[in-house]
Amino acid sequence: MANPSRPRAAALITTAALLSAVLAGCGGSTGDGDLPAQKLDWKDCPAPSEAEGGGSAPSPLPHGGDWQCATMKAPLDWSRPKGDTIDIALIRARASGPADKRIGSLVFNFGGPGGSGVTTLPAFAGDYSNLRTRYDLVSFDPRGVGRSAPVECESNSQLDVYFQQDAVPDDKAERDQFLQRTKRFNAACERNSKKVLPHVRTTDAARDMDLMRQVLGDDKLHYFGISYGTELGGVYAHLFPKHVGRAVLDAVVDPTQTPEQGALGQTKGFQLALDNFAKDCTSKTTECPIGDTEQDVKDRIAKLLADLEKKPIPGIFPRQLTETAAINGIAQSLYSKDFWEYLTEGLEQAYDGDGKILMLLSDSLNGRSENGDYSNLLAANTAISCSDAKPRYTTDDVQRKLPEFRAASPLFGPFMAWGMLSCTDWAVPGAADHPDVSAPGSAPILVVGNTGDPATPYEGAKKMADALGEGVAVELTYKGQGHGSYDSKNKCVQRAVDGYLLDGKVPKSGAVCS
Incomplete structure (x- = not known):
């Protein structure tokens, strides 16, 4: 989900990053x-x-x-x-x-x-x-x-800000801010990598x-x-x-699929994985520490995200765990069943006010190393995806599709829908649908x-x-x-x-x- 509108975004490289002069x-x-x-x-x-x-x-x-x-x-x-x-x-x-x-x-x-x-x-x-x-x-x-x-697009410090932004805007002011951040990122890609x-x-x-x-x-x-x-x-x-x-x-x-169809399909896929995670946790003989029933697990996650939107919690100093970072961290852990234990532990800690594990998972998804350096995963992902795909979506397109995305997944749907704007104002036209x-x-x-x-x-x-x-x-x-x-x-x-x-x-x- 480095570029959440793409079904191929973020892959096994992020798993390797968690476990373990540009030319x-x-x-x-x-x-x-x-x-x-x-x-x-x-x-x-x-x-x-x-x-x-x-x-x-x-x-x-x-x-x-x-x-x-x-x-x-x-x-x-x-x-x-x-x-x-x-x-x-x-x-x-x-x-x-x-x-x-x-x-x-x-x-x-x-x-x-x-x-x-x-x-x-x-x-x-x-x-x-x-x-x-x-x-x-x-x-x-x-x-x-x-x-x-x-x-090459933005610097490490700029990417820290980029990944902390509110990627699920709720009003006009937040939408405008989200669009401006996307435009700044895309303009930096053109400025630094035009050739x-x-x-x-x-x-x-x-x-x-x-x-x-x-x-x-x-x-x-x-x-x-x-x-x-x-x-x-x-x-x-x-x-x-x-x-x-x-x-x-x-x-x-x-x-x-078009990018829109791919984003919706991926939304359903992550929701299915979250459902399976909740079912697995609550069906074991030992007590599930993050909920009594499958629905309780998902309800508590939804409440955590709503609380983080209002007030982030400490993550990896000096950064805080925002709603966006938490969604990314949850998504990363759903790429492999081997990561479900990290998600359980990360949610437990987050409920107690500690966002380190979910932020570590989020960093892994976004290509951020422990020393604060980012790989060019997001830059390359955006450049290749936007060069391949012809559609360019608007805020009106997203708002029109939001109900369908929310129905597919209350947790991931809005995040994935707004991610469709990642190619807005991209410098290179897309090749095909x-x-x-x-x-x-x-x-x-x-x-x-x-x-x-x-x-x-x-x-x-x-x-x-x-x-x-x-x-x-x-x-x-x-x-x-x-x-x-x-x-x-x-x-x-x-x-x-x-x-x-x-x-x-x-x-x-x-x-x-x-």
């Missing part, structure tokens, strides 16, 4: 312009840049070996492939199995848009160790993200991936896309259907939907499968909770995905795991 990259020359023939200079990985979230260089791989990083040159403007270039940051873990069993590279995108693959892949490497037996595991910072010509802003669309990133495929030496792109990464994968398949190898789309974005992912002639693409996914609701998997076209998508359903399926460690899901990626065994479409 500009623009303006180079292509030389002879033969970019597919460039050689990557793989070296030990540096510590992540501030735009990537900061921290330490990645630790050695779980079963031995070191991470390697490199930089790939790509055209700034794909319509001028021999013009200026940008740097695309890459990371890889070499295949651990015998060389004669190696299939090639498996490229990951973990979502956002705006998440750094260079920092996320090492954080989740243990989950993919089986896939590493036959693939080099590869990820990257997409253009506009991290160390790949990062979009790269027109060139961060998903279609640009897809073309980067095809160049990456060639530079890595692969005839086909083997791909694992999660959350927004499923949209990127679908767009790639549309542009390069004959280049698709073995591809998996997990936590699937509905490619048929929704992405084109039709991919006739593509190899089979495994599409995995989770019935309890809050951020990319389950219905999106079917819509993606239909949009890819007849004979392309193979559907797999996981009856679970949280954002995504493979990383839930469900054995049934992992067997199906591993069987396809490692051995080429295409599961029966319509299979169900629970």
